[in-house]
Amino acid sequence: MKAWRVRDTWLPQEQDREQIRVICKPCGGKGAIKNECRCRGRGEVLDKEKTDLQGVPVYSQCKRCAGRGYPRLKEAEIYAALGIPKSTWSRTYKLFFDRLVEHCHMEESSAERSLCKVTH
CATH class of the missing domain: 1.10.1220 (Arc Repressor Mutant)
Structure with missing residues (x-):
C-alpha cells in the first residue's frame, strides 16, 4: 500500500485529502490574467493620494507600462x-x-x- 506525507504525518493513499476552494490572487478567480494596465492605454493614472491631498485630480505616469500605454x-x-x-x-x-x-x-x-x- 502506498502512502504520502501530509504536514509531518503519513496518510494511507485510500484516505482522501480535504479539498479547499481558494480564489487565485493574481486573476481574482476569473481564470485569466489581463495584460492591460490601470491606465487603459493612456499612460497616465489618477494618483488617489495626491488627489485627496490637493482636492483636484492629479495624474501620474503609469508604473506598469512606464507611460507607454501598454506593458512590454x-x-x-x-x-x-x-x-x-x-x-x-x-x-x-x-x-x-x-x-x-x-x-x-x-x-x-x-x-x-x-x-x-x-x-x-
Missing part, C-alpha cells in the same frame, strides 16, 4: 507563445522582434507629430 511582453512569454526554445529565440528571432518594436515606436511618433500639426 516578457521574453519568456514570447518564446513560450511561439513554441520555440529560448536559444532559438535569442539567436534567430529576438533581434527581429526588437527592431520591429523600434519601427512601430518610430511610426507611432511620426503619426503623433502629424496629428499635432493638423490639430494645432
Whole structure:
C-alpha cells in the first residue's frame, strides 16, 4: 500500500485529502490574467493620494507600462507563445522582434507629430 506525507504525518493513499476552494490572487478567480494596465492605454493614472491631498485630480505616469500605454511582453512569454526554445529565440528571432518594436515606436511618433500639426 502506498502512502504520502501530509504536514509531518503519513496518510494511507485510500484516505482522501480535504479539498479547499481558494480564489487565485493574481486573476481574482476569473481564470485569466489581463495584460492591460490601470491606465487603459493612456499612460497616465489618477494618483488617489495626491488627489485627496490637493482636492483636484492629479495624474501620474503609469508604473506598469512606464507611460507607454501598454506593458512590454516578457521574453519568456514570447518564446513560450511561439513554441520555440529560448536559444532559438535569442539567436534567430529576438533581434527581429526588437527592431520591429523600434519601427512601430518610430511610426507611432511620426503619426503623433502629424496629428499635432493638423490639430494645432
